[in-house]
Every structure is written in C-alpha cells, then in structure tokens.
Amino acid sequence: MLDPELQTLVEITLRTLWVCGSALLLALLGGVPIGILLGSSQFISRGLLVSSVNAGMGAPPVVVGLIGSILLARSGPLGSWNLLYTPYAMIITSTAIALPLVIGLTLAAVGSLDDEWELQVRTLGIPRHWRIWLLIREIRMGLLAAVIAALGGILSEVGAVNMVGGNIAGETRVLTTAIMMHTSMGEYEIAMSQATVLFGNLLLLAGLLTWLQQSGRKR
Amino acid sequence: MLARSRTLPKTALIAFALAALITSPSGAADKRSMILATTTSVRDSGLLDTLLPEFTEATGIRVRVIAVGTGAALRMGREGNADLLLTHAPASEKVLVDEGIVTRRTPFMENFFVIAGPAKDPAKISSAISPEDAIRRIDAAGAGWVSRSDDSGTHKREKALFHAAGLDPEADRDRLVRTGTGMGLSLQIAGERRYYILSDIGTFLAFHKRVGLEVLSKPGSSLRNIYSILQLDSSRFERPLHTSEAEELERFLLTKKTQRAIGAFGLDKFGRTLFTPLKLADDAHASPVSK
Known part of the structure; x- marks a missing residue:
C-alpha cells in the first residue's frame, strides 16, 4: 500500500498526463488537417486566416482560461453543458491553447516543402489520398516539432486550467495547479516533489520525441 | 504501397488514444x-x-x-x-x-486576525491599546504595510480597520505594498521587506517560521x-x-x-x-x- 501522499502524487500525475494527452490528441486531429489545408491551397481569405493563426500562437493562455470560464459557467452561454470545474473543461481549454500552435507549425512545415516536391508528386500521377500521406510523411519533422511545442505549452500551463478546472482535489487538480496551491500554503516540500515529477515528465516526453525526430531523420 | 503501410501504426495509435480518452477516469459524472x-x-x-x-x-x-x-x-x-x-x-x-x-x-x-510584523516592532504596536491604535501607530511612524488588495475577506477587514482608525485605506502612502495576491505570498513579501501585515491566524501559523514575522496585536473585537x-x-x-x-x-x-x-x-x-x-x-x- 502506497502512503497517501505518494498515492496523491501518482493520481495527480496520471490526471495531468490524461488531460494533456487528450488535449494534444484533439489539437493534432484538428490542427494538422487545417494546417495542411491552409498550407497547400490558395483562396482569398487565406492571408487573414494565417495571420489569425499566428496571432493565436501567441495568445496568452490566461486569456483563453478567462474566456473559457465565462463561457462554461452555469450563468454563461454554455452553462447547460455543466462543464466548468471538470477535467473536460480543462481539456477543451488546453486544446484551444494547443490548436494554433499545431496549425501554425504544420503550416510552416508545409510551406517549407520545395515546389519541386509538389511537381514530382503530381507528375508521378499518385492518387490524391496517397498524396496526403506522402505529404504528412514528408513534413513529419515539422509535425514532431508541433507536438513538442504543443505538449510543452499545455503541460506547463497553470493559469487557464486553474480557472476552468478549479483545482479540485481528486477531480481537476493537476501538477501545475497543485504546485501553485502547495506553494501558497507554505508546503514547499510537497510542491518541490510535484515540481520534480512535472519536470521529469517534460524531460522524458521531450527526450522521447526528440529521439523519434532524430531517428526519423536518419531514415 | 509505402503510404498504406505507414498508416497502420498511426491509425492504431489514434484508436488507442481515443479509447483512452473515452474510458479515462473522471469523478465529474457522479450522481450527486x-x-x-x-x-x-x-x-x-x-x-x-x-x-x-x-x-x-x-x-x-x-x-x-x-x-x-x-x-x-x-x-x-x-x-x-x-x-x-x-x-x-x-x-x-x-x-x-x-x-x-x-x-x-x-x-x-x-x-481571529492578527497584525504581524518584524520582531523589532519599529512602530511599537505591541503596546497599542487596540488594533485601531496599532494601525494608527504604523501610519504615524511611516512604517511599511503590506495590503492584500484582492477583495478577499482579509482585505475587506483590512479596509474596515483603517476606516475605524480614521484613515483612508485607499490612500497612497509611503512604503505601502499592494500585492493583489493570496495570504501566503503576501506574508512572504511582508517578511522579506520587514513590513506589517494583517493575516488570518491559520495562514500565519503555516508561514510564521519561514517569514520570521511575529504576532504583535492583541485580540480585540475588531479582529474577530x-x-x-x-x-x-x-x-x-x-x-x-x-x-x-x-x-x-x-x-x-x-x-x-x-x-x-x-x-x-x-x-x-x-x-x-x-x-x-x-x-x-x-x-x-x-x-x-x-x-
């Protein structure tokens, strides 16, 4: 039997990974197609869209959290969903923070492909749906960079998830909000152990992704 | 064929992650x-x-x-x-x-609330006859004061105390720090600067060893x-x-x-x-x- 403090740490860590993982997944599922679409097509309002994505990449997470908490509050427009102060509100907010990062970096990766590649693929007469996979394969380095940036952003985010999650014990407390709380309670030892775990997770994940990136480059 | 073989692990990964997303634990769905x-x-x-x-x-x-x-x-x-x-x-x-x-x-x-400050007590509030008198002494001595300034219950009490002491809580004073943050961090700021501060007793006890401030007020009805x-x-x-x-x-x-x-x-x-x-x-x- 684990001692309660360690048990709490494990529980909070698992929740952190679950919330961030889900948000990352949603951001990738939404962001990569949008990025590819924006990057590989021409239409009139494209410039406007691209610049709003670029602005979104720099959006302060705390503003995203504020908007989320107003929208999701019982008295707010989406109050009937009963989502404020649940992990799902945290996933939605984290997705909103990660999405512009994923779109923006996908867009940049598509943009960095040289025109010859496009021409080659076209002249080879490869069917359209295969072309998409070839494109994804071609920009996988850029996509990994997007994953690393988005994961780093939402894993270390504290203001927004505190606002929409409420840092409720056993429900919405994640590593960053727990560190904030224990620091404000003067419990620096617990805060420090949680900070170590958070940092360890970041190192591990970043290391894993970098390794993937490096081994992908050799192929 | 190259593209198709690449999609397989990726699809599997996405399916796995989606399954994890749906079945993951949550206390939010409790009945009551x-x-x-x-x-x-x-x-x-x-x-x-x-x-x-x-x-x-x-x-x-x-x-x-x-x-x-x-x-x-x-x-x-x-x-x-x-x-x-x-x-x-x-x-x-x-x-x-x-x-x-x-x-x-x-x-x-x-x-109860306490007025905490450095052990040296430059404004001599430990001999004050009431909390209001202590506040007046801090003001008169031009000693430093840390204000929560965050519309918390403690901040509301702080303003009431200044009013009762005949002072304007919103007035700008020398050596006034408005933190706009929680009790713990405000206490630490007061500790670093050796300023006076109003705190609830619970948070003060959690921090007093770390910040090196002393309780200098005596209990009075205005600190209830x-x-x-x-x-x-x-x-x-x-x-x-x-x-x-x-x-x-x-x-x-x-x-x-x-x-x-x-x-x-x-x-x-x-x-x-x-x-x-x-x-x-x-x-x-x-x-x-x-x-």
Whole structure:
C-alpha cells in the first residue's frame, strides 16, 4: 500500500498526463488537417486566416482560461453543458491553447516543402489520398516539432486550467495547479516533489520525441 | 504501397488514444455533487480535507471545493455559479442577504486576525491599546504595510480597520505594498521587506517560521473573524442550484460532532487549535480556544 501522499502524487500525475494527452490528441486531429489545408491551397481569405493563426500562437493562455470560464459557467452561454470545474473543461481549454500552435507549425512545415516536391508528386500521377500521406510523411519533422511545442505549452500551463478546472482535489487538480496551491500554503516540500515529477515528465516526453525526430531523420 | 503501410501504426495509435480518452477516469459524472465556493484561508488550512470525506461517505454527495477570495466567492453566489458559500466578510454577506440572494446566513465558526510584523516592532504596536491604535501607530511612524488588495475577506477587514482608525485605506502612502495576491505570498513579501501585515491566524501559523514575522496585536473585537454558511435562493437563477445537497452539507457542518471536530482541528499540525465552533454553545465541551 502506497502512503497517501505518494498515492496523491501518482493520481495527480496520471490526471495531468490524461488531460494533456487528450488535449494534444484533439489539437493534432484538428490542427494538422487545417494546417495542411491552409498550407497547400490558395483562396482569398487565406492571408487573414494565417495571420489569425499566428496571432493565436501567441495568445496568452490566461486569456483563453478567462474566456473559457465565462463561457462554461452555469450563468454563461454554455452553462447547460455543466462543464466548468471538470477535467473536460480543462481539456477543451488546453486544446484551444494547443490548436494554433499545431496549425501554425504544420503550416510552416508545409510551406517549407520545395515546389519541386509538389511537381514530382503530381507528375508521378499518385492518387490524391496517397498524396496526403506522402505529404504528412514528408513534413513529419515539422509535425514532431508541433507536438513538442504543443505538449510543452499545455503541460506547463497553470493559469487557464486553474480557472476552468478549479483545482479540485481528486477531480481537476493537476501538477501545475497543485504546485501553485502547495506553494501558497507554505508546503514547499510537497510542491518541490510535484515540481520534480512535472519536470521529469517534460524531460522524458521531450527526450522521447526528440529521439523519434532524430531517428526519423536518419531514415 | 509505402503510404498504406505507414498508416497502420498511426491509425492504431489514434484508436488507442481515443479509447483512452473515452474510458479515462473522471469523478465529474457522479450522481450527486455540489459546488462549494469558499475562501482560500479555509482551504489552505486543511480544515475541509479533514471534514468533507466523512460527509461524502455518509451522503454520497461529492463536494467540489472552489477556493477563491471572499469577494469572488460572493460573486459566484450572486451569479448562481456555486451551490453553497462559506465566507468570512459579514458586511458584504449581509448585502446579499438584504437583496434576497442569500436565503440563510449561519455563522458557524470563528477565529481571529492578527497584525504581524518584524520582531523589532519599529512602530511599537505591541503596546497599542487596540488594533485601531496599532494601525494608527504604523501610519504615524511611516512604517511599511503590506495590503492584500484582492477583495478577499482579509482585505475587506483590512479596509474596515483603517476606516475605524480614521484613515483612508485607499490612500497612497509611503512604503505601502499592494500585492493583489493570496495570504501566503503576501506574508512572504511582508517578511522579506520587514513590513506589517494583517493575516488570518491559520495562514500565519503555516508561514510564521519561514517569514520570521511575529504576532504583535492583541485580540480585540475588531479582529474577530467569523465564518458563515450562506444558502442561496435557487429560484433566482436560470439553472437550478443543487439546493438539497447544499442543505445537507449545512446540516452536517452544524452537527455537534462536526463542530467538535472543527474545535479540535489544528492540534496535530500546528500544536494548537485554529477555529472556535459557534454552534456548541449549549455543549459542555465548548470552551473558548482563541487566546
């Protein structure tokens, strides 16, 4: 039997990974197609869209959290969903923070492909749906960079998830909000152990992704 | 064929992650739950962590505690974003009672504020005859003061004390620091600067070793810190509150057993009690613990 403090740490860590993982997944599922679409097509309002994505990449997470908490509050427009102060509100907010990062970096990766590649693929007469996979394969380095940036952003985010999650014990407390709380309670030892775990997770994940990136480059 | 073989692991990964997303654990779907908006001082003391598990076990009601400043908690109540409030700013609470938003206000425990400062006590407030006198001495000596400035219950009390001392709490003074943040961080700032500060006793005890400040005030009626349970009028809001759950929690907090637990809380962690229960008046075990 684990001692309660360690048990709490494990529980909070698992929740952190679950919330961030889900948000990352949603951001990738939404962001990569949008990025590819924006990057590989021409239409009139494209410039406007691209610049709003670029602005979104720099959006302060705390503003995203504020908007989320107003929208999701019982008295707010989406109050009937009963989502404020649940992990799902945290996933939605984290997705909103990660999405512009994923779109923006996908867009940049598509943009960095040289025109010859496009021409080659076209002249080879490869069917359209295969072309998409070839494109994804071609920009996988850029996509990994997007994953690393988005994961780093939402894993270390504290203001927004505190606002929409409420840092409720056993429900919405994640590593960053727990560190904030224990620091404000003067419990620096617990805060420090949680900070170590958070940092360890970041190192591990970043290391894993970098390794993937490096081994992908050799192929 | 190259592209197709690449899609397989990726599809598997996505399917796995989606499955994890759907089946992942969450307490949010519990049958009965309620939102309790309370002040950071109550949460940070650890009192609710001691009391609430028993309540949840007995009733099956999950209490989702949102700890914010008293001003923010009252606002949550006003807008129907919480089911029950637990705050410590009597004057502001009474406004909500008068407006009919709060249907019942029940004081259920108290402790006290302290004026803390450096042991050297440059403004000589340890010999002040009252908390108001202490504030006047700090002002007259031009000594440093750290103000919470965050519309918390403690900040409201701080302003009331300055008013009672005949001073303008909003006036700019030399060596006035407005932190706009929680009690713990404000205490640390006061400790670093060797300034005076108003604090609730619970947070002060959690921090006093680290910040090196001393309690310099004597207890006075203007430093009483009364915590009340506020029931809200569900019919005012578009989306109904969890009133029956909120009423069950209120009943639980007012039982003799819980009140005794409140009175004993803190002995193991701080070597002294932090709160005096207010609903044990006719009980033989009731004794004033504040000193």
